Amino acid sequence: MKYTADNKVDIICIQEPYINQRRAVGIDTQYKTFTAGEARSIAAVIITNRKVDVTLITQLSDEDKITLEITSSDTTIILASMYFDRQKPLEHDLTKVDTILQHAKRFEAIIAMGSKARSTSWHAHNNEQ
Numbered sequence: 001m002k003y004t005a006d007n008k009v010d011i012i013c014i015q016e017p018y019i020n021q022r023r024a025v026g027i028d029t030q031y032k033t034f035t036a037g038e039a040r041s042i043a044a045v046i047i048t049n050r051k052v053d054v055t056l057i058t059q060l061s062d063e064d065k066i067t068l069e070i071t072s073s074d075t076t077i078i079l080a081s082m083y084f085d086r087q088k089p090l091e092h093d094l095t096k097v098d099t100i101l102q103h104a105k106r107f108e109a110i111i112a113m114g115s116k117a118r119s120t121s122w123h124a125h126n127n128e129q
Contacts, residue, residue: 001028010049011070013081015114017044037063042083043114060100064093067100069107078104084115 004012017024017035024033024044031048034056035041045066047054053071057078060067065082080100084093101109 004048010047010052011079012046012048013079013112014044014046015081015083015112016042034061034066034068035063036061036066041066042085043081045079045081057103060103065096065100067103076107078107078109080109080111082111082113084113086115 003009014024018026019035019040024035024041024046027033027046031046032054034045034047034054035043036056036058041063043064043066045068047070049072051072055069057067057069060080064085065080067078067080070077070079078100080097082093082096084090097111100111
């Protein structure tokens with residue numbers, strides 16, 4: 001978290017945070033941490049700047065994705081931190097992305113995504129992890 005403070009990082013998107021008792025571990029409690037879902041959260045967003053107004057969009061959030069509406073000054077963006085599980089069909093996650101973009105059509109949108117996907121399409125030697 002020293003890097004975050006030294007470089008004035010306002011927003012951090014995390015995939016596969018360490019979760020204990022439904023809370024992300026190792027994150028300074030002075031920061032707002034967003035996770036969702038009843039199962040283990042695989043995506044999280046940390047807001048370090050208290051001047052940023054943040055609303056969790058619950059209908060677009062689950063254990064694989066956190067979707068927030070973030071407002072600062074006169075700018076509003078939709079931010080999604082997502083994890084694409086290689087055990088699930090890609091179409092499942094692409095549908096989630098499309099739903100977020102439909103919701104965000106009058107705003108700017110940022111989608112941060114993590115995936116362990118391997119594919120010969122991008123020159124991986126095999127499709128296994």
